[in-house]
Amino acid sequence: MSPSHRPARWRTVAVALSLVIGLPGCTAPRAERAERPSARVEQTQESLRDGVASATPDGPRPAWSVSVRRLDQELGESGQLVIVPDERELRAVDRATGQERWRHPFTTGYQYVIAGGSIVASDNDDGGMEVLDAATGATRWRADGSQDVVVHEEVVYARECAGTGSSATCVITGREVQNGRELWKLPADRFARVSDVTLGARTPYAPATGRYVVVRLSTPTRPATYTPVAPTTGRAGAGRLPNRAWYGFVAGDLLVSTDNDPPKGDRRCTVSVTSVNATTGVRGWSGAVYSGRREDGECAKRLAHHRSGPTLIGTGTRLVAVTADERPQLVDLRTGGTVWKGDAAGVPIDGDDRSVLVRGTADTGALALLDLATGVPRWTAPDPALAGTSASWRSAVTAGLVAVSAAEDDRPQVVVYEVGTGRQLGRYPGWLAGAGKDWVAVSHSGAGGLAVELHTF
Numbered sequence: 001m002s003p004s005h006r007p008a009r010w011r012t013v014a015v016a017l018s019l020v021i022g023l024p025g026c027t028a029p030r031a032e033r034a035e036r037p038s039a040r041v042e043q044t045q046e047s048l049r050d051g052v053a054s055a056t057p058d059g060p061r062p063a064w065s066v067s068v069r070r071l072d073q074e075l076g077e078s079g080q081l082v083i084v085p086d087e088r089e090l091r092a093v094d095r096a097t098g099q100e101r102w103r104h105p106f107t108t109g110y111q112y113v114i115a116g117g118s119i120v121a122s123d124n125d126d127g128g129m130e131v132l133d134a135a136t137g138a139t140r141w142r143a144d145g146s147q148d149v150v151v152h153e154e155v156v157y158a159r160e161c162a163g164t165g166s167s168a169t170c171v172i173t174g175r176e177v178q179n180g181r182e183l184w185k186l187p188a189d190r191f192a193r194v195s196d197v198t199l200g201a202r203t204p205y206a207p208a209t210g211r212y213v214v215v216r217l218s219t220p221t222r223p224a225t226y227t228p229v230a231p232t233t234g235r236a237g238a239g240r241l242p243n244r245a246w247y248g249f250v251a252g253d254l255l256v257s258t259d260n261d262p263p264k265g266d267r268r269c270t271v272s273v274t275s276v277n278a279t280t281g282v283r284g285w286s287g288a289v290y291s292g293r294r295e296d297g298e299c300a301k302r303l304a305h306h307r308s309g310p311t312l313i314g315t316g317t318r319l320v321a322v323t324a325d326e327r328p329q330l331v332d333l334r335t336g337g338t339v340w341k342g343d344a345a346g347v348p349i350d351g352d353d354r355s356v357l358v359r360g361t362a363d364t365g366a367l368a369l370l371d372l373a374t375g376v377p378r379w380t381a382p383d384p385a386l387a388g389t390s391a392s393w394r395s396a397v398t399a400g401l402v403a404v405s406a407a408e409d410d411r412p413q414v415v416v417y418e419v420g421t422g423r424q425l426g427r428y429p430g431w432l433a434g435a436g437k438d439w440v441a442v443s444h445s446g447a448g449g450l451a452v453e454l455h456t457f
Contacts, residue, residue: 059416059426062453064098066091068443070450075434075441076114076204078134082434082441082454083119083204085112090121092137095439098454102137106130113151115177115206120156122149129158131177141180146173148193151206152213155183155231157194166190172215174234177206184234191224192217197249199319200353202309202396212237212278214248214255228255228278238281241274251333252317253277254284260291260301268324269299275333285336289321289329292347292362294389300362305349305388308395313351315372320348320356328358330375340375344368349388350395350402355419357397363388369402369422379422384415396435401425401457403440405432414442416457425457 066084073085081092081101090112091103110121118140119132127147131140146158156177161170168190174183195214201207212228226248228237239255241248246260255278262270269291275284292300303321304313313320317333328348329341346358346368355378356370367381386406387393393406398419405414416426430444433452443452 057426057428059428060455060457063096063456065451065453066093066098067448068450068452071433071443071452073111074204075452077436078114078117078119081134083112083114083134084452090119090132090137092134095454104132104137112204113206114204115151115153115156118177120149120151120177122146129156131156131180140178143175143180150194150196151177152209152231153206154209157213159188159190159193161190174231183232186215186229186234188215189218195226195248197247197311199249199251199312199314199316200310200351210250211253212250212255214250216243216248226255226257237278239276239278240281241276244274247311249312250278251314251319253279254317254333256333262299269293269301269322271301271303271321273333285334287336289319289331290324290326292322292326294362295364300347303348304351305362305393305395307393308350310350313348313356315353320351320372322347328356328370328375330372342370342375350397352397352399354399355397357395357402359388367404369419378420381417381422381424386413386415392431394432396432396440398435398437400437401435401440403432403435414440416440416455418457426455428455
């Protein structure tokens with residue numbers, strides 16, 4: 001199933017992360033998800049000596065540890081609080097001490113996004129969203145029946161339908177995150193949705209709001225198209241692109257779509273790119289970039305590791321991809337020109353607006369951190385011996401840290417590096433459960449069940 005035709009991305013993320021964050025193997029034993037006090041704070045690992053936690057950590061001891069029932073999403077940060085998504089409740093704990101500050105229960109599964117001082121929680125199954133004050137956990141507003149919720153910094157978008165099936169009447173809505181005030185409605189059908197693909201964005205944080213967002217629209221008589229829509233007014237720009245089965249996104253003033261499936265007989269891992277000016281509809285650059293290869297020689301197709309967080313690495317109108325001779329490159333989407341290409345072969349797997357994390361292949365090999373603006377290597381590191389094909393693979397690139405995580409000989413490990421130097425700061429048993437500028441969260445199972453530790457650097 002192609003990305004544009006799959007269920008809402010938050011639903012697939014929830015399933016994927018349940019394999020990644022804190023769950024040994026594919027799913028946690030039911031006993032680890034049983035009801036038990038979830039506010040316990042431990043300053044040491046003394047009660048978690050068996051299971052994964054029995055391995056010897058290498059690095060600073062955790063600042064604190066909290067028990068959880070189940071983790072399907074990454075931890076996030078809002079001010080001095082760390083947000084812990086624990087099964088059917090959301091908790092906030094003090095970043096310095098781990099002491100609980102608030103908790104908010106939900107009656108169903110949910111996905112959450114941190115948008116400034118707000119947290120948007122969306123129902124996984126039946127629709128609806130609830131927006132909380134990040135400082136207190138109090139409900140600011142609710143919207144029942146909202147589907148395919150997408151959040152940018154100041155606006156939350158959703159599809160709302162009356163009726164069911166082909167007779168449903170639907171609209172795409174934009175609302176202010178802070179108070180729920182409706183900004184606009186756009187007539188749509190039951191397959192319409194706002195794209196959540198943004199250069200460099202990663203959950204659980206809402207990306208900054210640009211000049212446009214992309215709405216995938218279709219009608220019974222017309223194929224799906226990508227349409228640029230102004231976030232606060234709902235006014236559509238003149239640019240339109242056909243839905244090409246992969247990604248539609250805005251890069252600066254451009255509406256861009258990609259088809260990541262190479263043409264028949266093409267062995268170069270070609271990714272076809274098309275762009276138009278979002279405001280005027282004037283045709284922009286169209287051409288090809290390339291994805292990397294896995295160790296087995298097959299095309300990765302995606303331009304970032306699909307379990308690393310961002311869908312596309314880059315900033316502004318500049319996109320990180322691979323060259324035809326399999327070196328990392330930065331492409332200017334306005335012209336198709338190569339801003340830089342790496343000196344050595346490698347596949348970009350993660351990054352932010354300052355750095356690009358490159359590996360030998362998409363799923364194995366040594367690591368290198370490149371400067372996003374110039375492509376100059378900041379540092380290289382030996383192969384961490386963590387398979388990118390592992391269901392538990394995760395990575396994070398922040399302003400201060402790089403972290404990678406996967407199973408090593410069936411034992412999950414989290415390796416943490418300093419962004420500026422590549423110095424290894426820690427290697428911990430467990431799963432990567434979140435990262436910030438100067439912290440990583442590591443989840444693991446032990447005698448007391450599932451726990452999350454916060455390591456600061």
